[in-house]
Amino acid sequence: MAGPPRVVARARSAVRAHLAARLELLADDTGAGHLAPRVLVGVSGGADSLALLATTAWVAHRMGLETEALIIDHALQEDSAAVAGRAAETCRRLGAQAAEIRRVQVRTDGPGGIENAARAARQQVFAQRLEETGALALLLGHTLDDQAEQVLMGLARGGGPRALAGIPPVRGPVLRPFLGAARDETTALRRADTEEICRLHDADWWEDPMNADPALLRSRVRGTVLPLLREQLGEQIDENLARAAALIGPDVEHLDAEARDQLEALRRDGGELREERDLLLLDVHALAAAPGVLRTRILRDASRLAEAAAGTPSDKSLLRRQVLAADALVVSWHGQAGVPLPGRIEVARRDGLLVWRRADP
Template structure:
C-alpha cells in the first residue's frame, strides 16, 4: 500500500488559516473566492493553499493578477504568475493591466488605488464572495513601525485588518519565511520584487534595515511582538470607534436648511466637553470626514478642541480637506440656519476658482 506524502506542517497551518478566515467571514461553501496574486512568494503560497479547496470541494478558487505597468518586464511577470496559477488548478485566472496616474499622494498610494479598483471590478464581474490578500506577519510588523515613525494613533498602529468587506488577510499570523517554504513544497517559482530592496523607499528600509537591526539589538521576536501589539490595538480601536459613532449620532445636527455636503454640521459643546479626549477627537474627526474632509491630524484635532475652552479666538480652525470649525458666538447665525450658540460649527469651505 502506497503511503500518501506527508503534509508539510506549514501547509497544514496555512490551510487552516484560510478555512477559518472564510468561515468567520461566513463565505458559503462552494462560493468562488479570488486570490490577489502578484507572483511573489506570499501571494503564490496563498494561491497554492486556496487551490486545495478546489480539490476538497469546500470552495472554488480563482485568482486575479494586477499588472501595474510600473516596471520594465511587468507584463512578463504577470504572465509567469498566470501560468503558475493555472497549473495549480485555479479558475478563473484573470490578468488585469491598470494605469497608475501621477497624484499628489505618491506612486505607492496611486498604485494601491488602481489595484483595488481592478480587484473590486474582478470580484463584481465573477460574483466572488471574497478576495484573499497575501499579507503576512512581517508586513504587519512593518506597518506598525511605519505608523510609529509617523506618530500615528490607535487605528493606524492596529495595522491592516484581517477582514475589511470582501477582503480577507488569512496569512497575517504567518511569517514571510513560511510562505517561501510553502512555495518550495508546492514547486512554485516566486518573483522577487526589486523594489523590496530599494533603499529609496521607506518601507523597503524598514524591511531590510530597521527590523533586522531591532532583532539584532533587542533580540529575536520583535516582529511577533509588533504583530501582537497590532492585534491588541485593533480591538481597542474597534471598540472606541463604535462608541464614537454612537456619540456622534447623539451630538450631531445640521443647520436648518443646510445639507452636510454644502452647509454646516453642528456638535454640542457641552456634549463634546463631557466626552473623554479619545472619544471627543474621534467625534470631531467623523464630522470632518462626513463633510468630505481628510482624516484630521492629531494637532488639528487639538486645535479644534481648544475652541471648547471659550477663551481666545472663536476660530475658524482649519482641520484639513477644506473643512473648518469654529465656535458660534451668541446671537450669530450659521449660513441658512438659526443661531446656534452652544455648538461647534463645522463647514465645508467653498473652493476658490482657479485664476485665469
C-alpha cells in the first residue's frame, strides 16, 4: 500500500518529533501528569497554520492527545468574523476536537504599528489559553520562509546575535515544528509545502491582505527582496538564511543562559540596597572579570530586572549605545554620571558597585 505523499510524511514526522520531545521533557520534570492531554494549534486561516492543524490532529490522535484550534480574530477587516468562522469549520473537518475563536481589540495607532500590536494581543491570548486548558503545548505554523525573512529583517535592522538566531523552534511550551526538529533546518517545511498539504486535504486557506501591504517591511522582504536575492544569489538563499539561524541559535541560547546564571550569582553577592532610589547592585570588579560577550548580556538582563523593580516597565529594549556606555562604566571609567536607560532608570558606578537606580526626577 502506498504511504502518504512525501510532503505529508515530512510534516507528520516534524510534528511527531516536537510533541515527543515535549512529552519526554515533561516526563523528566514530572510535570506531564498535571497537564491535560491536549495540544493547541494557533490558526490564522493561512496555509501554514491549516496544514499544521491537519498534521497535528492526525499525529496527536495517534499519541492519545486531543487537538484544539485556537483562532484569534483581530477584528482588523470587516469580514474578520466570517474568516474566523470558516477557519474554525475547516479545522473541525481536518480533525480538531475543538475550535476556539477569541476576538481581541488591537490598537491601530500604537508605537510599534498594527503588526506588533496584533502580535502582542495574540501572545497574550496564547498564554492565557495555555493556562486555562493546561495544554501540553501550543504549536505555531512558522515555516522556513518565515525564518529566512526574519533573519534578513534582523540583519537589515542592524540586529545582533539574537536577531540573527531568528525564530526559536522551541520556547517553553511554544513549538514550531515546521522550522525543523532540533534546529535542523534541513527538516523544515517551506510555505509552498504547506499549500500543497492544504490542497491534498482540500482545505481552502485565507491570504492575509497585510502580507501584500508594501508599507510593511515584511511584505517588501517577502514580495520584492527575497525574489531578487533568489534571482541574483541563487534559489538556495532562503535555506542558507535559515541555516545561519540554525547555526547561531544554539550559541546564542548557551550564552544567554550562562549570562542569566552569572547574573544570579552576582546578585547574591551584590550586597544590600543602600539608598531609596537603588534598585539593583552588582559588584563592579566581579562583573569586569566576565568576558565581554557575557558582560553585555548581563547588563541588558540586569537593566530589565531593575526596570521591573522600579515598576516602570517600558517596551523599549536597551540601545546599543546605552549598552556600550554601561559597559564603559564597568571596564574603564569611574566618575561618570549615570547612563539613562529605558523605564526612567539609570545605571551608575558608586563605591565599587554598579548601581541601577531611579533616574533623577
